[in-house]
Amino acid sequence: MRFWRDCLIVSIAAGITLSGAAYGQSASLLSEAQWNSPATDDVAFLTRTPGECLAPAKKPGVEYQIELGRAAFSSPFLFGGPAARSGLSCNSCHRDGRDNPDFYLEGLSGAPGTADVTSSLFSKTREDNVFNPVLIPTLVDIAGQDSFGVTAPQPSIHDFVASAVAEEFQGVATPTIIDGIVAYVAHLNAGFCPEGETAQTSARAVSDIARMLRTADTAMIRGEAATADFLLLSAQHQLGLVHERYQGKGLMMERGLVADLSRRLAEIRSGLHEGEDNALVATAGKTALALDQLARVERRLRRKEQKSLYNEEQLRRLMAREPAPQ
Template identity: 25%
Template sequence: MSVRTKLRGAGAVRRLASFRKDAAQTRRLMALAAIYEGGRRLEAARTMSILLLSLALLLQAGHGLALERPSVDLETRLDAKACSMLIGGTGLAVDQEVALGLVAFNSPYLFGGKALHDDITCGACHNDKGASGAVVRLRFRKPVPNLREASERGIDVASFVDHAVVSEFGGQPAVADVTRALAALARVFAVPSAALDSTCRIGPAGLVDIALRRLAARLGQIEVADADFLIDSARFVLGEMVRDPMASNLVSRAMIDDANQTLHDLLRIVDEKATDRAVLPLRALTERWEASMRAEGLVPIVLTDGVHG
């Protein structure tokens, strides 16, 4: 398949995505565009068949024919030393590196390929009544390791992540910042038996807040692919918030739709490398999102340098 054909196909899929209001369907279409461009999702030789099959499933979903799957648990429990409430309860301080790890831990875009097709995240495999208290929704032949215990035993979590991405899911190695962030996160997961008052919980609204804050602070400094990862990951969370009635009660549906549409528009601007046009809309969205969190009694995330406790 020629490069020109791939790019034409990608453009068509991205245009189709622009008409989708549903976050889950839109992010799938944007992922398909990345596949068509010969990106890190799957090898180019399989692109056409996967594209056609996936589009057929999307059309079925539009007529209510697609099979539903359980929503992905996106709540993560951390040791209290990893987060601290600011004076007056105005924000929950979380280390920048740990925060990036939280986004990656709860994103299928870390892996791409097969994981993206099935919405598989680190959290879907490694929680097991541990890291976030979620029930594992996947079944494996061998026990899945507890990442905090692995970190404490001296296992190189960053290398472990790279191996999983490349060997198990056929993706490209994760960028160094992300693997370091996941290693930092593994060190501060809450111990499964820990009392609730010695832990803090980061839920889906907090994950979106982290992605927005990190984008707003670093948009002109990070690579386009890194910005795309944060945007795609945030939109994945938005899709899951719509899917899960409990999570969708955390922030209004109108706010979720607003965030999804704004991020969709920002993705195009970022891909065109016109980041200067994205700064103001991104900051405005972050302010609206955090105001919506406060209105629902949720505490926004404040990114800091260093672990607090």
């Protein structure tokens, strides 16, 4: 597929995900906008999201599942194959758990906002040799439905997600992670939508990363090394997205701090593989230190946010400099 040839494959250098934009697809150099249709206002897309409608957990223990699912929802490491390498996650299509009228991927989409979920682009096993893109639906308030998906209908969210991750995207998620995603999707509830759109800021990115680290901490205390590893890797991916936003002049210090933190997470991950329960608990302490470091980094990021690509003006300037080579 032309797209994959053209796409700079995600590389992980020092734990930082440096993802190239899909040149020819979008005016943006930021990987968060790489699935945007040519008609998308990339600046608006990169500064605001629809807003997440997440209901709180009612039972103890469910909160951990929801937080794990929430992290997995925006993690490309859930998927195997080409989808993971390109940085695609559930959130790329279901933005904040909703739809995404801007989503466009050549070979997979018809009109913007649609995707063919039975395409060989993502999976060998699901290809039906028919180009049948359908609208990406919102996942808010779907929990009560008795069937999920129209192309390959499934009787439960669990069956849909397990089959999507395994077949559609050749993913390798564990049952714990799948259960987490199901809990997250089941808690998307219109009664909890924020009023209006949500601003995309460094503080919001840092808060997402902090939630992943706290969840990794819980996973370690529960003795779930593989889950903790996945969460830390997912946090590293999010740090990579923050790093991309601080690419301007005079932001070297901030980029360096983000890279340092990512390396610290990589170190914690390597400690996890020692495999003993005691080692896991000791490693959980290190996550607390990483959280402190994150709080310090956040203050620096916030101070320079005006100069970063979280800022609308800076984004406009970047877009003006880098027209889409179409």
